[in-house]
Amino acid sequence: xxxxxxxxxxxxxxxxxxxxxxxxxxxxxxxxxxxxxxxxxxxxxxxxxxxxxxxxxxxxxxxxxxxxxxxxxxxxxxxxxxxxxxxxxxxxxxxxxxxxxxxxxxxxxxxxxxxxxxxxxxxxxxxxxxxxxxxxxxxxxxxxxxxxxxxxxxxxxxxxxxx
Amino acid sequence: xxxxxxxxxxxxxxxxxxxxxxxxxxxxxxxxxxxxxxxxxxxxxxxxxxxxxxxxxxxxxxxxxxxxxxxxxxxxxxxxxxxxxxxxxxxxxxxxxxxxxxxxxxxxxxxxxxxxxxxxxxxxxxxxxxxxxxxxxxxxxxxxxxxxxxxxxxxxxxxxxxxxxxxxxxxxxxxxxxxxxxxxxxxxxxxxxxxxxxxxxxxxxxxxxxxxxxxxxxxxxxxxxxxxxxxxxxxxxxxxxxxxxxxxxxxxxxxxxxxxxxxxxxxxxxxxxxxxxxxxxxxxxxxxxxxxxxxxxxxxxxxxxxxxxxxxxxxxxxxxxxxxxxxxxxxxxxxxxxxxxxxxxxxxxxxxxxxxxxxxxxxxxxxxxxxxxxxxxxxxxxxxxxxxxxxxxxxxxxxxxxxxxxxxxxxxxxxxxxxxxxxxxxxxxxxxxxxxxxxxxxxxxxxxxxxxxxxxxxxxxxxxxxxxxxxxxxxxxxxxxxxxxxxxxxxxxxxxxxxxxxxxxxxxxxxxxxxxxxxxxxxxxxxxxxxxxxxxxxxxxxxxxxxxxxxxxxxxxxxxxxxxxxxxxxxxxxxxxxxxxxxxxxxxxxxxxxxxxxxxxxxxxxxxxxxxxxxxxxxxxxxxxxxxxxxxxxxxxxxxxxxxxxxxxxxxxxxxxxxxxxxxxxxxxxxxxxxxxxxxxxxxxxxxxxxxxxxxxxxxxxxxxxxxxxxxxxxxxxxxxxxxxxxxxxxxxxxxxxxxxxxxxxxxxxxxxxxxxxxxxxxxxxxxxxxxxxxxxxxxxxxxxxxxxxxxxxxxxxxxxxxxxxxxxxxxxxxxxxxxxxxxxxxxxxxxxxxx
Numbered sequence: 001x002x003x004x005x006x007x008x009x010x011x012x013x014x015x016x017x018x019x020x021x022x023x024x025x026x027x028x029x030x031x032x033x034x035x036x037x038x039x040x041x042x043x044x045x046x047x048x049x050x051x052x053x054x055x056x057x058x059x060x061x062x063x064x065x066x067x068x069x070x071x072x073x074x075x076x077x078x079x080x081x082x083x084x085x086x087x088x089x090x091x092x093x094x095x096x097x098x099x100x101x102x103x104x105x106x107x108x109x110x111x112x113x114x115x116x117x118x119x120x121x122x123x124x125x126x127x128x129x130x131x132x133x134x135x136x137x138x139x140x141x142x143x144x145x146x147x148x149x150x151x152x153x154x155x156x157x158x159x160x161x162x163x
Numbered sequence: 164x165x166x167x168x169x170x171x172x173x174x175x176x177x178x179x180x181x182x183x184x185x186x187x188x189x190x191x192x193x194x195x196x197x198x199x200x201x202x203x204x205x206x207x208x209x210x211x212x213x214x215x216x217x218x219x220x221x222x223x224x225x226x227x228x229x230x231x232x233x234x235x236x237x238x239x240x241x242x243x244x245x246x247x248x249x250x251x252x253x254x255x256x257x258x259x260x261x262x263x264x265x266x267x268x269x270x271x272x273x274x275x276x277x278x279x280x281x282x283x284x285x286x287x288x289x290x291x292x293x294x295x296x297x298x299x300x301x302x303x304x305x306x307x308x309x310x311x312x313x314x315x316x317x318x319x320x321x322x323x324x325x326x327x328x329x330x331x332x333x334x335x336x337x338x339x340x341x342x343x344x345x346x347x348x349x350x351x352x353x354x355x356x357x358x359x360x361x362x363x364x365x366x367x368x369x370x371x372x373x374x375x376x377x378x379x380x381x382x383x384x385x386x387x388x389x390x391x392x393x394x395x396x397x398x399x400x401x402x403x404x405x406x407x408x409x410x411x412x413x414x415x416x417x418x419x420x421x422x423x424x425x426x427x428x429x430x431x432x433x434x435x436x437x438x439x440x441x442x443x444x445x446x447x448x449x450x451x452x453x454x455x456x457x458x459x460x461x462x463x464x465x466x467x468x469x470x471x472x473x474x475x476x477x478x479x480x481x482x483x484x485x486x487x488x489x490x491x492x493x494x495x496x497x498x499x500x501x502x503x504x505x506x507x508x509x510x511x512x513x514x515x516x517x518x519x520x521x522x523x524x525x526x527x528x529x530x531x532x533x534x535x536x537x538x539x540x541x542x543x544x545x546x547x548x549x550x551x552x553x554x555x556x557x558x559x560x561x562x563x564x565x566x567x568x569x570x571x572x573x574x575x576x577x578x579x580x581x582x583x584x585x586x587x588x589x590x591x592x593x594x595x596x597x598x599x600x601x602x603x604x605x606x607x608x609x610x611x612x613x614x615x616x617x618x619x620x621x622x623x624x625x626x627x628x629x630x631x632x633x634x635x636x637x638x639x640x641x642x643x644x645x646x647x648x649x650x651x652x653x654x655x656x657x658x659x660x661x662x663x664x665x666x667x668x669x670x671x672x673x674x675x676x677x678x679x680x681x682x683x684x685x686x687x688x689x690x691x692x693x694x695x696x697x698x699x700x701x702x703x704x705x706x707x708x709x710x711x712x713x714x715x716x717x718x719x720x721x722x723x724x725x726x727x728x729x730x731x732x733x734x735x736x737x738x739x740x741x742x743x744x745x746x747x748x749x750x751x752x753x754x755x756x757x758x759x760x761x762x763x764x765x766x767x768x769x770x771x772x773x774x775x776x777x778x779x780x781x782x783x784x785x786x787x788x789x790x791x792x793x794x795x796x797x798x799x800x801x802x803x804x805x806x807x808x809x810x811x812x813x814x815x816x817x818x819x820x821x822x823x824x825x826x827x828x829x830x831x832x833x834x835x836x837x838x839x840x841x842x843x844x845x846x847x848x849x850x851x852x853x854x855x856x857x858x859x860x861x862x863x864x865x866x867x868x869x870x871x872x873x874x875x876x877x878x879x880x881x882x883x884x885x886x887x888x889x890x891x892x893x894x895x896x897x898x899x900x901x902x903x904x905x906x907x908x909x910x911x912x913x914x915x916x917x918x919x920x921x922x923x924x925x926x927x928x929x930x931x932x933x934x935x936x937x938x939x940x941x942x943x944x945x946x947x948x949x950x951x952x953x954x955x956x957x958x959x960x961x962x963x964x965x966x967x968x969x970x971x972x973x974x975x976x977x978x979x980x981x982x983x984x985x986x987x988x989x990x991x992x993x994x995x996x997x998x999x
Binding site for chain 2: 026027028029031032035045047105107109110111112113114115116117119
C-alpha cells in the first residue's frame, strides 16, 4: 500500500478511455453529514417533483427550516428546486446559501495481478441551501448550517439574500 | 497308517474292526456340518408357528396377536415383522402424544433423525418457526418469512439492515505454495475475467477476492461458478512456505468444483490410504495394507508429491450476511472488542513482527473505528477485518431495539480508507485446533442462564462470571454493493459478511436480531440481485442450469394444474419455449455458420470485450469483431412506460414500422403497446378435442363392459357380485401425456430457426429475471442476448436517421404469456456477478 502513493488532482475527463484501460474506478458514495429529517440530499436521479413535494410537506408541517444539499452535477437541480419552492411560497420563504468543497476518494482497482489497489483524491463543490420560514412574528437570525463542519475545506463567502 | 488291532471279543464280532483313533479333520468336518445346521435352524426356524405361539403356556396372553407390548421385549421386533408380512398392521400405530414427543430427549432424537437426509443450519429451528422452509442443495433453507415482508426486506436492505444466513456456502481450505496455487487456478480460470487468485491485492490477506471458475482448460465454456476466496495472512512475510487459502463455494456446484480441483492438483482422498508394510526381508516385493478411515469429520485430499492439501470444511463456520447501511450500527452495537488479554500478547507480537509505524491502528481499533462510519461502503471494498469480541450474549438489549448511530461520529473516513491497519487480519479461526477448542469450551445457553440465575442479583445487570467467558474470534468482510453510479444507486446492497465459528451461530444470530436486523431468506437473494441489476446465477453455471431446470418444472406443473380454459395457448401466442429460455437453440439460430457442430453456449465474461461492446452501445463506437459464436451477453433492461416484465420474456428486434409507431405514440402520449402479435391458429385444437372425446368414449365403453360382466355373473351367483376394478391407470396416464404434448409447442431443439423466427419479430434474447425494482422505481430485468443480434440492432440504429443522437438503445420485449410488444432500454452489464 505504501509503495503506491495516492494520486491527487481532479478527475481527468479527457483521457477517460485511457483511465478505464488501466483500472476500474470504484467511487465511494459521499458521506451523509446529517441524516435528520429536514436535511434533503439531491442527486441527479432523485425525482424532482417528489422532492419538491417532500420539501413542501415538511414546511407545511411546521418545520422552521430545511436544508438542501447538492453536489457537483446536481447543483443546478438543487438551485432550481430551491427557487421553485420560494416562487411557490408567495414570499413566505427565504434562503441562505453556503458553498463548500467536499473531499472524495475513489478506489482504483487494478486490472493486472501485479498491481495493488490505489486511491485517487478529488474535490467536488457542494452547495448547502437553507430554506426557512420568513415569518414576521418570530425573527430568525439565519446561521450557517452546522452540519458542514467536517467535510468542508473552506467555506467561501456566505451569501444571504432576502426576498 | 494306523495299525489294526483285534477287538476284545473278536470271536463274536467277526471281522469288524474299529480304528484306534479318529483323524481330527474328519471329526471337525462332521461337527462343522452339525453346527451349521444348528445355527440355520436357530436363525430360521422351520416351524410354521408365529412367535407368540412358540412361547410356553404360562407366558401367553390373550391379546398377544394384536398388541405387541404383551410380548417379552426380545420377541417384539420379530413379531411385528411377522405381522407386517402377513398384512396385518399392528394395532398400536397411534402417533405418540405431544407431551411425549416434546420431552427434550425425544425431541433431540427426532431432530437428529430429520438431519440424516438433509443438512440443517445452526439457526434452523429459529428459522423453521418463522419461515417457509424448502429443500435446496442438500440443505433445508429458509425461503421467505411467513409474514408479509417483501417490501420490508427491501427497505431493510436499502435503509437499515437485512440479515441472511449463508452458512450453506461450503468452505474449502487449500494448502500449498503460492506458485502451485497460482498455476493450478490459472488452469481453472482466465485472466480475461478479472484478477487471478494470487493477485497482489489479495495475497496479503487483507481483501477478499472473487474468481470465475471453469472446468479445466475449457474457458470460455464449462463455467462452474464464481467463488470468493481469502488468503490466510502470512505469519512471516516474504517466505516461500506454504500458504493457506479458503474458497467459499456455492453448494449447488461444490461437487463439480471439487472434482475439478482434485483433477487439476492431482489430489487423492485420505479416506483410503495405502500404507507399506514393514518388509521382512529385502528380496520381498513391497507389500501394502489399505487403511480405511471409518469416519472423517472433514473430507481431506492430499498430493504426496507436491505437498498440496485440500480440506472440505463443511459446517465449520457460520457466515451471516448483513446488507444495508445500518449494518454498521447493528454490528457496532452487538460486537464489543475483547481486550482483556489480547492487548499485550497479540498486538505487541504483530507490531514486533512487522515493525509497523506507530500511527497505524491495530486490527481491533481499526475495526471499531470502521464500524463507527456512516455506511459500510465507506470502508475499503472487500476488506477483511479480524477481531476478537466478547460473547455476543452479553451485548443484547433487554428489548428488541433498532441500533442507532452513536453520537460521536468520527470524521476521518478518508484516513481510515487510505491507512491500512497495522497488521493483516490474523484470526484464531484459521487454526483448526483453536476452532475445535472454541466450540468445545463454549458455554451453552442453558449453562449461561443457570449461572445468571445463581449469580445475578439485579436482573439485567452484568455478572462477575461473564468476564470469564471466552472471547469469540470473528472475521468481518466488507461487501461494496452496487458500483455502477451511472445507472444504479451507488453503494446499494453494501454490507458486511460475518464469519463465526461453529456452535456460535445461534448466539450471534439472536444478538443481531435483537439489535434490529431484519431476517431474510433465499427469496431476498433474488430480490437484492434484481435490485442490483445483476443475475444471481449465470445461466451457463452449474447452479444456473439447475435453477433453470427446476423453475421450468415448477412452471410446467403449475400450467397443467390450471383448468384448460385458464391456460394460455402458447401455440396461438407463437411462443416456442414457454417454461425455460432455450439458450442453446437461440445461439444455434444466430450462428453465422450454421454448419459448425453445436457447442454449448456460454456467457461473455471477458471484461475488455464487454467494455468495448458497452462503448458501442453508449458512444457509438464501431462494433468489435470477435469470435463470438455461441456467446450470450448480459444486458440490463428497463421499461419506461407501462407494462410488466417477467422472467422468460422474449427480447426482440424492432422493425422500422415499430419505430414509426413509437414516434407517433410519443407525440400523442399514447401508452398502448407498440405492436401486438397476431394470433396464430392452433392446428392441435381439433385434434385435442377429438382425442378427448375418443378417450371419454373409450372409458365409457370399458365401464359398460364391466357392468355387463357383473350383471352376467350376478344372474348365476347367489351372493352379491361387485364390479371389477377399472385398471385403466396406464391408459389414463398415456392419454394425459399425449394431451400435454398437444398443448405445448414443439421442442425448439428439433427444428432450425424455430427460436429466432418464432413470432412476427426476430427474437435475439431472453429475460432471465425481472420484476419491479424499488431502487429504480421502474420495471427492470436482466436478460441475455446473442452478440450477432446485438450487432444487428446497433446496425439498424446506425442506419436509421430519425433516431436522434443521445437516445438510449431500445429493444422490444414481450412476456411469454402476452401478445404485447413494448420498448425497453437496453444496457450492457459490466459487473456480472456483483451479488455473490
